[in-house]
Amino acid sequence: MRTAQIFLFVFALTLGLASCSNEAFEGPSITTLFGEFEILDSLQVSNASPDFSVNDQVGFHAEFNKDVDWTLVIEGQTSGSRKVITGFSNRLDSNAVVWTGGTSQVPFFTTENCTVQLTVLDEPDTMHAEVTVLGTRLFEGIPVSDFEAGIPDEALVFHQFSMNMTFELGQDNPLMGANYFKMGGRMGWNEWMLGQIDFPLQMGGVTASAENFYLNLGVLSGMDGAFATDQYVNILISEATGPFNDDLSNNGADVFQTDMEVYKYQIRPVDWLGWRYIAIPYSDFDVKSQGGDNVRTPADITAIRLQCQSCPSANANCPENADVDVRTDIDFVMFTENAPLLDQ
């Protein structure tokens, strides 16, 4: 009898607890999620004539009746540059969805007219706006070189003396500004490395960790619509503290030797036509030589080496490279803290 009483008590308690919930339902409304899409407030821009050189920004606003996958594309009418912002929400908040002049796909924006398109996945509606860029974005970072003032005096350039070597400034197809640095040619013997450029660096003020410290650079590839098989950019970063170039007989800087603290990353293969802008977190670099503590410390970086390498035609793996020049030209090389340059 006593057990039965207990059972009845807890049963009543259960029912009481069951009625305690004050939520109508869990999660977003299915009716809204899967119901008919409506634009409650069409696309608006907060600043149609931004001057990004003085830190202007453009905010975007729109409102829908439900959460949707939306895509905002800003396209430069002169440069062809595109900035793409995506999200999943029922609202574009002009304080959160902003454009500060950066790009998602090089080339970079210039002073130009831009079209803005807002599309929603699986919906036919497209919302339009226009923006005129009055001043271009000045990116924050630690420049290695943009080659606008030529090859820096302290940089060291070395290349093999084979065919069509182009380790020099170019002006015909810069990523940004007027100049870029060409790295290419055609190897006549069984040698992978075509040439390189070394830069001394000073990073004293950097506080970011290796995961939050990025090397950004543009790489141009392709010659007459073709590119060499297995061509790549070999990047070495040194944290060695010795003199940069005391030894004038070794064709390069002195801080990349095998007993020094050097880290390596390869952009490999470089198998595209045109420019691509690449960001590499320093934490992705491998230990090349163990001369230090093997801890990637951005503040300790003293030099960077950018090498053009490719499978030589004399190698049995890529005889086809006998008929094509290697090209891994570079421009706008810059370190950034906390985010890749294109995410600024």
Place this chain on the structure above:
Amino acid sequence: MMRLNFILSLLLMGSCCPSVWAQSNETVWFEGMSRSFFSRDALGTVDAPDTTSARNLSEGYNLLDLNTHIAPAENLEVFAQLRVRNRFGGFFGSGTTIDVRQLRASGVIKDKVRFSIGDLYLKQSRFTLFNPDEDLSHFEGNGFRAYREIVRYENFYQDNRWRMQGLQTDFSMRFDRGIRTLEFDAFLTRPRGALSLTNTLFTPDLLMGGGGVVSQLDAKTTAGLHWVQMFEVPASGTTHQSLRNPVVRASLERLGDFEGWQVKNAAEGGYSQRHWLFSELADGGADTSGYKREGVYFELRNASMRKDSLWAVQFGIRHVDPGFRSAGAQTRRLDMSGTVPLSVYPAYSDAVLARPMAMFDLLSSDGLYNQMLSPTLMAFHPVYSNVLPYGDATPNRQGVFFGVQRKQGNGEWEAEVDGGVYREVIGQGTPDLRSFGQVAARLHWNADRTLAWKRKATVSFASNAERTSRSGEELAVVDLSRLALDVFVNAEVSEGLFVQGAIKRLDASGNEFLAERNGFGEIQTFRAQSFDVSDHILSAGLWYAFSDNVYANVQYSGWGSSFSDPLQPDFQYRRLLFVFSVQL
């Protein structure tokens, strides 16, 4: 290399000097498990040609798990399980691995307090710490016993316990007046160490502690109080966020008699809370908490058995709040997140399509199974389990359950039926509530007894049906049905040699909305999914039982899935399996 030498020395000692084993006076003794496994998978007939997959693939391995028990003193034992594994094709150390698979020290202090340190197998209650069975295994016959044993052994599934590493102790007291006994147990484990997200970003250590007191109040009444808490230690990581998930449970059981029946009435209930603590270390601010969920559960159960054991009946009611979160009881064995690739032909149709998971994958891919307690609700596949995907502790369910078991007097057959009818407590994505129904049945016939055969012959049949429905708003309607069948025939043709055949089939059709949750377990959105699938495994083979613990199994299976969706080609594959398993 030193470890290899050590193992070889141990093996040599065992094989050359049996007297060492025999004369150890039980201070050192060995046991373990050995398995040889070989499988050959082959393409079957498919809707779309598959020219990029190998027509057949084979793999296999030999392994030996050597369990060494050392008793350095009375009431003290050290246990180590060493695994030597050699995959087929591995020679001279290549492809050979040697691992320490388990380590544990245990003993009894002063003949009163028992303790274990190291690898522990822990279970408490179905709502606090419990490892619920994997999907589609309920009432399954022995047609795929070799597969199931491998999956469970490789994932350390013993009964419904979770294998964890830590410290456990228990002791009990008897009284001569008032209450009869008091039994205490406590444990502290570390299910996961700090996890490196990047070079400088680490999640904190994940710990789980708990304890319980069970008291026999009188000859027929038992009361229990249990508590578990999963938590992260903020200082051991750099993410500045840490989990807290305490669960408490109280229970009362009462035994009784009723006209030839033994009756057990049980009531239990509990409360859980889960939240994350955010440590504002950077600005020295006070810690804050967020993403808090809390809830209660309650269950009343009556389990009765006739005194001749031929009938057993149970029924009860259960309510589990939507906010009830118990990581120790709601973690699933099967990881359906899609992060684990399928082991057999993961792509098909010229590698254009990822092959959908099939019933055979649940049997054959031990990697799909999970050994880690999950602080948030894991993804599940509604075709395989939609009614109680997280076991009895599945949140947001209330309803009734039942079970009936009947045995024939002379053991010719036995039958079993169980199931339940449930309803959501609150809706998901709509105020309308889902309704769930589940019924499973099993019939096992010992044909040799009925037909008076000298050799064993058995037939077992099982079915498991689930139905989920939700009416109301047109866009949110749910209607999903699934029926799984399992037939197993086993006939002894010579002493210890059995011919076996098995069929598993699953048919599911309908639609469901799958909840997608963020890292804090909150529903972000729903994914609408439609199902119209038929899944099958046909198998035939031989089983030779050297003894109860030593067997060899050769099995040939054909398996596949067919879909009504023309964009999803059907597929069929075949497998030849050989397993030789020795329990030392």
